[in-house]
Structure formats: structure tokens, C-alpha cells
Amino acid sequence: MAKLFGTDGIRGEAYAPPLDRATVQHVGRALANELSPDAPRILIGRDTRSSGADLENWLATGIAASGGTSVFAGVLPTPAVAFLTRDQGFDAGVVISASHNPYHDNGIKVFSASGVKSSEAFEEAIELALSVAGAGAPEVPEESGLSKTPSLHFESLYLEHLKQSLGDDVSLPPLKLALDCANGACYRVGPKLLESIGLEPILLATEPDGENINRDCGSTHLDGLAEAVRRHACDFGAALDGDGDRLLLLDSTGRSVNGDAMLLMCARRLKKEGRLTGSGVVATVMSNMALEVSLAQEDITLYRTQVGDKFVAQDMDRRNIIIGGEQSGHIIFSDYAATGDGLLTLMQVLRTIAIERDTLDRLAELDPFPQVLVNVSVSSRPDVRTVPEITQAIEAAEAQLDGRGRVLIRYSGTEPLLRIMMEGPDSEEIESLTATVRDAVExxxxxxxx
Known part of the structure; x- marks a missing residue:
């Protein structure tokens, strides 16, 4: 069987391999078998996609066939399932979601008992089990794995966890905030959280219908939020993605505040509080050079990893660093959570605003180096170093930049795309160089x- 797991679990079009009934049931069986021979308990949550309930039941059917027990959390953000898996003593957690992808896609993300994303070794073991099992649905009782009504107790536990992260000593100033929930997994918990801390947010995209998740809303479509921020004279706007593990902000003018700016403002606050362990921040190779320069001015070191929040989390753990994340808005505060959490990040932004007694507009100031990111659809995924035309274009760009910028080429972990990123002091120069590399790829x- 072909490789199932990408950088963020299994992902594809719902009802088609590898998210067809037989494969998902096999995944459930293999998951339970790999966890423990003694009836593992597995927490399952999902986002609002119309296919979610079917995939949830298929997975649970496979888990039951191997003697495991599935507990259904219902519609909850991915980080909620990660937190609850660890907090409530489950053997594993699973989220049925395709994050920021459109509704017809879906996916399976697996979390260990400690609430971190499953290791590559664990994923490879599941893939091996499926290759041995072969094609066709496993033999399972038809009635096993049927979904039960999820308990709202899980939602309450998660909300209390988020509220505690704000801190009892923090008094929020009067703030007008617009919140876009992407018609996704945060459509209930997002508004409840902000109302519970005394805010009355302007709400967008909180009416999921199974097909409108991420459609012209959320962290990948900020135009509607920007209009709301300006129309209602908001202090800022916050946009989540479909499964709630990332956050992007807009300041009062509608200017985008990405993960780099949030890392900078929160790292500065943590250092002032004496909580910035390791005097460092972990980000990925995609973070702008301006973040590195700005942190250095505060005597804070930026460490870079490959793209993927699970790699950020691993490096944070290795270096004993409590804050890290991605430019895309996956931010990890390891004092509170083992994974990226959009609502937790929002709580930390609010905490910083309250303690600093300043505005997001000023706190999140970061003048980025010009950066160009181009996605090229590809028919194959060879090592780019083995393609002479691409290698020559990259080397020519690096020679021209001569240390003044960066060139980064990588394949998407979830889509048939090659991502080309260039950064440098002159926007026209890097646009021209990017176009040359793009042409070589195409x-x-x-x-x-x-």
C-alpha cells in the first residue's frame, strides 16, 4: 500500500481511497492493535464536514473489531482533542478533519496519550499493518462502532482550560473584537470562550451546514473579517481555520498579523515575565528574516525547523523552549498545550494586550522583508536536486542574492504542489528570481x- 500519512495525518477526498470505508476501518483496527493489547480507549473528535460522521463511525467500527473502545467528543477543535486525550487519560486521540481544506476533503489525525501528534514510527507501523491486511473491508460486526451522543462535558473541560491560561491576575480592557470561526470546529466554543471572559465579539462564520467550512471565511480568506473590523470599528479581528489549530489576526486597520508577529509580541512578554526558557523561540524555515532580526534585538534566539508544527513541537521539547510556531498561525505554548491551538493563542494575545496596556496595532509591529511564495502544481515529486534545470535556477538565485536573502523549495505534505519561497530586500528582484525558478519547475x- 502507498504511504498514507503526510505531514499532518492522512488526508484526501472523503469516500475515496484512502478515506473509503474499508481503508478507514483497517486504520481503526491497526490503531487499536498498535496501542495496546488490552482494550485501548480512544477519544474521537471531528470538525463540521458532512463526511465527518461517516468516517468517525467507520474508524470506531475498526477500533471495536480489535477490542478497543471509542469515546465520541463530537465537534471540537483539534487542539481540544489533543488536550482532552492527555487530561482525561485516553490511550490516544483521533481527529477527523482536513483543517483548512474545502469540505469535500477530510482526514485523520492521530495523537498519542501525551497529546502530541503521532510519531513517524507509529504511523509507519499502521501503514505496515494495512499493507499486510490487503484490500477489502475487515470482518467486523455491522452494529459495532455506532456513534453515541457526545457529552458536552468535554467542551466544558476544554473551555475551562483555555480560561485558566489567561490568568486570574489579568484584567482585560474594554475591547471590540471580530471573530471568524470558519464555519468549522470552533463555531460553538469560540463564541462561548470570549463571552465567558466578558467580551461581546462580532461573530462571523458560525453557522456550519456541512459544506461551508472554510468557504470564503476563516484564516485562509480574510476579506470578510477585514470588512467587519473596519465596519464595526473593532480593535482587532481574529480568524480561525476549520479545525481550530491556527489563528491569524487583523489589526484595527485590517492589516494582517501573522504567526511571526504573534511569536514576537508573546515572546517579548514572556521574557519580561522571566518565563522565556532557553531565551529562544522555535519557528520554521518559512518564518520571515525580520522575525529573526527583531528577536535578536531582544537577545532572543530564533531556532528554525522544517515545516510542520509537530517538528516545531519536537524542537521545543528538545531545547526546553516554551513558545514556537509557524508563520501560518500554528502557535504552541507548551506551558499549556502540546500542539498548536488557535483559541489558546488568542488568549495569550489578549493576555499580552492586557498586561502591556497597549494595542495590537503597536504590539504586533513587524516590518517583514519582502517575501514571495509561489505554489506550482506538479505531476511527480523527485528530489529537486536531481533535476538539473531546477538546480541551476536555484543556484543562480542564491548567487545573485549573495547572503542578502533566502531561497526555500519544498513539497507540500498534503497537496501535489511544490512551494517556492524567496526572501530579500528588493521585492522586484525576488519576484523575478522566483519566476525563473517557477518556470524551471513547470x-x-x-x-x-x-
Whole structure:
């Protein structure tokens, strides 16, 4: 069987392999078998996609066939399932979600008992089990794994966890905030959280219908939020993605505040509080050079990892650092959680605003180096270093930049795309260099050649 797990679990079009009934049931069986021979308890949550309930039941059917027990959390953000898995003593947690993808896609994310994303070794063991099992649905009782009504107790536990992260000593100033929940997993808990701390947010995208998750809303579509921020004269706006593990902000003018700016403002606050262990922040190779320079001015070191919040989490743990994240808005505060959490990040932003007695507009000031990111659809995924035309274009760009910028080429972990990122002091220069590399990719491995 082909590799199932990408950088963020299993992902694809719902009802088609690998998210067809037989494969998902096999995944459930393999998951339970790999966890423990003694009836593991597995917490399952999902987002608002119309396919979620079917995949949830198929997975639970497979888990039951191997003697495991599925406990249904219902619609909850991915980080809620990660937190509850650890907090409530489950053997594993699973989220049925495709994050920021459109509704017709879905996915399976697995978390260990400690609430972190499953290791590559664990995922490879599941893949091996499926390759041995072969095609066809496993033999399971038809009635096993049927979903039960989830308890709202899980939601309450998660909300209390988020509220505690704000701190009892923090008094929020009067704030007008717009919140976009992407018609996704945060559509209930997001508004409840803000109302519980005394805010009355302007709400957007809180009416999921199974097909409108991420559609023209959420962290990948900020135009509607920007309009709301300006129309209602908000202090700032907050946008979550479909499964609630990332957050992007807009200041009072509608200017985007990405993960880099949030890392900077929160790291500064943590250092003032004497809580910034390791005097460092972990980010990925995608973070702008301006973040590195600004942190250095505060005597804070930026450490970079490959793209993926699970790699950020691993490096944070290795270096004993409590804050890290991605430019895309996956931010990890390891004092409170083992994974990226959009609502937890929002609580930490609010905490910083309250303690600093300042506005997001000023606290999140970060003048980024010009950066160009281009996605090229590809028909294959060879090592780019083995394609002479691409290698030559990259080397020419690096030679011209001569240390003044960066060139980064990587494949998407979830889509048939090659991502080209360039950064440098002159926007026209890097746009031209990016176009040269893009042309080399399109002419050699681009899907438009087919």
C-alpha cells in the first residue's frame, strides 16, 4: 500500500481511497492493535464536514473489531482533542478533519496519550499493518462502532482550560473584537470562550451546514473579517481555520498579523515575565528574516525547523523552549498545550494586550522583508536536486542574492504542489528570481505539461 500519512495525518477526498470505508476501518483496527493489547480507549473528535460522521463511525467500527473502545467528543477543535486525550487519560486521540481544506476533503489525525501528534514510527507501523491486511473491508460486526451522543462535558473541560491560561491576575480592557470561526470546529466554543471572559465579539462564520467550512471565511480568506473590523470599528479581528489549530489576526486597520508577529509580541512578554526558557523561540524555515532580526534585538534566539508544527513541537521539547510556531498561525505554548491551538493563542494575545496596556496595532509591529511564495502544481515529486534545470535556477538565485536573502523549495505534505519561497530586500528582484525558478519547475515536473 502507498504511504498514507503526510505531514499532518492522512488526508484526501472523503469516500475515496484512502478515506473509503474499508481503508478507514483497517486504520481503526491497526490503531487499536498498535496501542495496546488490552482494550485501548480512544477519544474521537471531528470538525463540521458532512463526511465527518461517516468516517468517525467507520474508524470506531475498526477500533471495536480489535477490542478497543471509542469515546465520541463530537465537534471540537483539534487542539481540544489533543488536550482532552492527555487530561482525561485516553490511550490516544483521533481527529477527523482536513483543517483548512474545502469540505469535500477530510482526514485523520492521530495523537498519542501525551497529546502530541503521532510519531513517524507509529504511523509507519499502521501503514505496515494495512499493507499486510490487503484490500477489502475487515470482518467486523455491522452494529459495532455506532456513534453515541457526545457529552458536552468535554467542551466544558476544554473551555475551562483555555480560561485558566489567561490568568486570574489579568484584567482585560474594554475591547471590540471580530471573530471568524470558519464555519468549522470552533463555531460553538469560540463564541462561548470570549463571552465567558466578558467580551461581546462580532461573530462571523458560525453557522456550519456541512459544506461551508472554510468557504470564503476563516484564516485562509480574510476579506470578510477585514470588512467587519473596519465596519464595526473593532480593535482587532481574529480568524480561525476549520479545525481550530491556527489563528491569524487583523489589526484595527485590517492589516494582517501573522504567526511571526504573534511569536514576537508573546515572546517579548514572556521574557519580561522571566518565563522565556532557553531565551529562544522555535519557528520554521518559512518564518520571515525580520522575525529573526527583531528577536535578536531582544537577545532572543530564533531556532528554525522544517515545516510542520509537530517538528516545531519536537524542537521545543528538545531545547526546553516554551513558545514556537509557524508563520501560518500554528502557535504552541507548551506551558499549556502540546500542539498548536488557535483559541489558546488568542488568549495569550489578549493576555499580552492586557498586561502591556497597549494595542495590537503597536504590539504586533513587524516590518517583514519582502517575501514571495509561489505554489506550482506538479505531476511527480523527485528530489529537486536531481533535476538539473531546477538546480541551476536555484543556484543562480542564491548567487545573485549573495547572503542578502533566502531561497526555500519544498513539497507540500498534503497537496501535489511544490512551494517556492524567496526572501530579500528588493521585492522586484525576488519576484523575478522566483519566476525563473517557477518556470524551471513547470517545464520539468509541472502538471501543466501533461
Amino acid at each position: 517545464s520539468t515536473i509541472g502538471s501543466s505539461r501533461d
